[in-house]
Amino acid sequence: MLHFSRWKTTLIWLAVLAGVLFALPNFLTESQRASLPGFVPARPMTLGLDLQGGSYVLLEVDRASLVNDRLLGLREDVQLSLRNANIGFANLAEVNGGIQFNLRDPSQTAAARTALEQLTSPISSGLLAGGSVVEAELTETQPGSFRLALTEAGVNYRLSTAVAQSIEVVRRRVDELGTTEPVIQRQGLDRIMVQVPGLQDPARLKNLLNQTARLTFRLVDVSNVAQAVAAKQQPLPAGDELLMTTDEPAQPILVQRQVMISGESLTDAQAGFDQQNSQPVVNIRFDSRGAQRFGAVTQENVGRPFAIVLDDKVLSAPSIREPILGGQAQISGNFTVQTANDLAVLLRAGALPATLDIIEERTVGPGLGADSVAAGQNAGIIGGVFVIVFMLVAYGFLGLIANVALLVNVILLVALLSVLGSTLTLPGIAGIVLTMGMAVDSNVLIYERILEERRNGRSVVQSIDAGFHKALGTIMDANVTTLIAAVILFFLGSGPVRGFAVTLALGIFTTIFTALTLTRWLVSYWVRRQRPKEVPKGWISFVPHGTRIPFMAVRRAAFTITIALSLASVASLFVGGLNFGIDFTGGTVMELRSKAESADVAQIRDDLATIVEGDLQVQEFGSPRDVLIRFGTQPQDAETPQASVNAVRGALQADYDFQRVEVVGPTVSGELAWAAVFGVGASLLAIAFYVWVRFEWQFAIGALLATAHDVAMTIGFLVVSQLEFNLSSIAALLTIVGYSLNDTVVVFDRIRENLRKYKKMPIGEIIDLSLNETLSRTMLTAVTLVLALVALYGFGGDVIRVFVAPMLAGVLVGVYSSIFIAAPVLIYFKLRPETIRGGDKEADEAKPVVGTSPSRPTPSGTV
Structure with a gap:
């Protein structure tokens, strides 16, 4: 595996060079990026809201108002269709979410069905959907009585259409704010996500998004007293609607339901000042059809008040002094300069087809974002220094090569994030630092295997070649388990959690490339140039060679302690309980x-x-x-x-x-809670299935129990510490799942190898042998990861600290479970029935150990 052809070498270094070029803009100022040549990439990573400030808003179409509007439209359609067909009807009304009416002549039933056939016919649901839906169903409740009701598919169709139209309206409104790179995306059937980085005034954004901006012009009813209707001293006149003005205090006003002209006819709206009193106003202009209609209405109603209604609020109700024939009008009211500007923005962007409710909001000020950037950079630098120094101390020159590969790994990861246009968030920075800690694991696996092969008598070149070859399968298994957790986290998470998942997943791919390709090329080049007589070693051996710790001898005591602590963790949920954040409580x-x-x-x-x-x-x-x-x-x-x-x-x-x-909001919090539970459970089952396919079902059960133990113990830590349990905590739990399985799979891989090598050795001794052989790798990987996490905890800021603390606890618990839970389970589930007696003390004393390797004696002690 140490031979590289010329084309392979060229491809490796072209990939590294491309990574440097695409990552370079992230380390330059804006002016420096602008001065780069045209062929050099100049696109840096996009910073998330928590790093540069801004607002995140999740909007949801108000289903009830949409249904009510559609029912109102259906009522008018029914009325018009029956009248055009000369069909007499009575008692037309909206009742319990449907339109009901009676025919004056029941013999016209067939004619009524024919007249309303257009309302009940299937309508196309779009080219992409490739089908049609029936929006309304007509039923005859009794002879001559009908009910027209919306179908569930019809309501969903209207919701989907409203979201598609609303996205364009929202985009136009946000663009009017002059912000850079807003993100406006559809989420699910009835939601829209709006993310505006760098926005200084989030309240203004919410005001713009929270208004339907449905502008109508209606005549005022002057024949009745609005105050009497508001006080319920007289009934609401037929054809009228009681609205309130925007004055302080608000005043009631009676307007006709009939819309004389709507905002759909507007072509422009600009803020300005009234020439008479210099008050802020909004000047509007109608299209030709609207101008004609507006002129006719004002000509027919000179002297009558004319209400200008925005979202069921009367902005003003001036009297028509003379016909307005030029297609231009002026909206006045209690405006400030900004509110006049905002109204002009709303009118230019158009009205929303339905009411949008803000169900989730996250806003970060620019000052806090700058602090987060500084904290993240410090944590990354300090974490990187910790890992680099540790690798030099542990492996000497080989550690230097690992550090070069680690630096390239980070550069490639930043380059990929830049090319894909990913948004870097605080959890994303945590993902980069975590990748640094976990990337070292691959090099540790390789180096430990090289040293082991050298101790078994192989030459330097043979040891290096065998080390890379034998570590390949273990590295792939370990990283695939973490990748599964990252993929599930991406699909079930949201916002910053997804950013962490993307960073972690990309980090796995760059780690595999640098460990199995770049590191191997660097070692190969060093071997060819230097022709070393010995494999380099570090200055300190953290785990002495030849350890013979009888882990299985204490497995029953470990199981007892494990069960007791696990039960205590579960009980703590009911006694103290988790400190749920607003992600789950609302x-x-x-x-x-x-x-x-x-x-x-x-x-x-x-x-x-x-x-x-x-x-x-x-x-x-x-x-x-x-x-x-x-x-x-x-x-x-x-x-x-x-x-x-x-x-x-x-x-x-x-x-x-x-x-x-x-x-x-409570709706979002409930959904997040279920998604969190489902995400952790799905990741556990998916990883267990992968282990089952790669090993045996006993290994899958061991991995599942060990990982479930780690999750339970980490939750117990969160209960005791009373740290806030939020979406970041779920990301931490899923990362622990990935890391724990990573560690467990490495041990399982060695157990499987030794099962094939020592076919007659008792299973308990094989497990002890495997644990001791991988103990150095387990401890070194845990230490490097802990160093990276400690840097994040100490220097990453308060937001990252809540995310990192459970991960620190989970890493320590994960090392314990790999040794004292996952491995002993193989004995209890009779991995090798014919030698299961080797797991019992009596059998150990009665039967001598056979089949051990001369260079690697079996650990002493009874198991």
């Missing part, structure tokens, strides 16, 4: 920074006592100027989304800057 988290030298926590509690219902947590966070506020989902948010957040902003924004705001 609610709001705000991080504030005082404009003064210190924050007044007590005053904040007093200010919010009348705004926030239920549990309110206000605490110092980091420095004396920083405050963390947490509260659950508020009742007022059900009626008006974001009402509580807006109220808190209004109460505190004079004295505090809002560094971070996260709002998760």
Whole structure:
């Protein structure tokens, strides 16, 4: 495996060169990138919101309002269709989500069905869908009585169509803000994700997105008194609607339901100033058809008030003094310069086809983003230094080669993230540092195998060649298990968790390339040039050669301790419970920074006592100027989304800057909880299936039990520590699953090899032998990963710290489970029935050990 043809060498270094070129823009300033030649890549990675600040909003189409609007349209269609067919009807009304009516002449039943056939005919669901749906079904409840109801498929079709139309409207509105690289994507059937990096005013974004912007012009009913109708002193007149003005205080006003002209006829809207009083106004222009209609309406109703209605709120109701024939009009109201601009933006972008509710919001201030970048860079540099120094101490010159490969690994990973246009988040930085720690594992596997082959009497060249050859299968198995966890994490996760999964998955591919190709080429080149007489060794041997620890002798005690701790972890869920974050409970988290030298926590509690219902947590966070506020989902948010957040902003924004705001609705939190449970369970089963295919079913059970133990113990750690359990915690758990299986598979691979080598050795002794042979690799890999995680924990900032702490605990638990759970399970499930007696003490004492290798004696002791 040490021979490389010229074309292979060329391809390897072309790949490295390409990685350097594509990664280079990330280490240059914007001006330096602009001065690069045209053929040199100049696209850096996109920084996530947590690194550069900005807003993330998840919108959901209001299903109820969409259905109500569609039913209103169906009612008008039924009325028009029956009248055009000269069919008499009565009692036409919307009842329980359907349109009901009675025929005056039951003999016209067939004619009524024919007249309404167009409403019940299948409609195309689009070229891509490749089918059709029936939107409404007509049923005859009794002779002469009909009910027209929307189908589930019809509602879903309307939802899908509304989302597609809303995305374009939302995109136009966001583009009007002048932001760079907004991300607007569809999520599922009825949701839209909007991510705007670098946005300084998230409240303005929410106001723009939270309005339907349905503009209508209607005549005011002057024959009735609106105040009397509002006070229910007289009934609402037929054909009228009671709306409120935008004045302070709001005033009731009666307008006709009939829309004289709608905002769909607008061609332009610009903010300006009234020439008479210099107040901000919005100047609008209609298209030719709209101008004609507007002119006719104003000509016929001179002297009557004309209501300008936006989303069921009356902006103004001026009287028509004279016909407006030029197709231009002016909207006045209680506008400021910004609200006039925002209304113009809404009108230019067009109205949304349905109401969009904000069900999740995450906002990070630019200052906090800059702090996160600095913390992530420091953690990455310090973690890299830890790993590099450790490899030099452990393997000497071979460690130097490993460090070169590690540097190239990081460069290739950054290059891939840049080429794919991936967004780098704080968990993404954690993924890079974690990749550094785990990438060393492949080199450790190779180097330990080389040293082992050399101790068994092979020459230097033979040892190096055999080391790479025999480590190949183990490296592939170990990395595939981690890749499975990353893939499941990507498909079931969201936002930053997905960023971590992408980084981890790409890191696995770059690790395999650098370990099995680049490292092998560097070692091969060194062997050809130097012709060494001995394999280089490190300055310190962390695990002495020839250890003979009888692990299986204490397996029963280990199992007892394991069961007791696992039961205690499960019980702690019911006693203390996890400290669930808002990702799972719903609610709001705000991080504030005082404009003064210190924050007044007590005053904040007093200010919010009348705004926030239920549990309110206000605490110092980091420095004396920083405050963390947490509260659950508020009742007022059900009626008006974001009402509580807006109220808190209004109460505190004079004295505090809002560094971070996260709002998760109860719907999203419930979905995230189920996705988390399903993600962990699916990853466990998928990895167990892979181990079953690659080994035997006993190995799969051992891997499953060991990994489930690691998850349970890590959850117990989270209960005891009361660290916040959120989406990042799920990412940490799935990473632990991947790492634990990685470690377990390495041990299993050696057990399988020794089973083939020592066919008559008792299974307990084979397991002991395998554990001792891989102990050096297990400890070295754990130490390198712990060093990387310690750097993240100490220097990565508070957000990463919550993510890293359970991983640290999980790594330590993973080493224990690989030795004392996964391996002994092979004995209990009778991996080799004919030699299972070797796992019992009595059999060990009665039967001498045979079949051991002369160069590798069997560990002493009874098992």
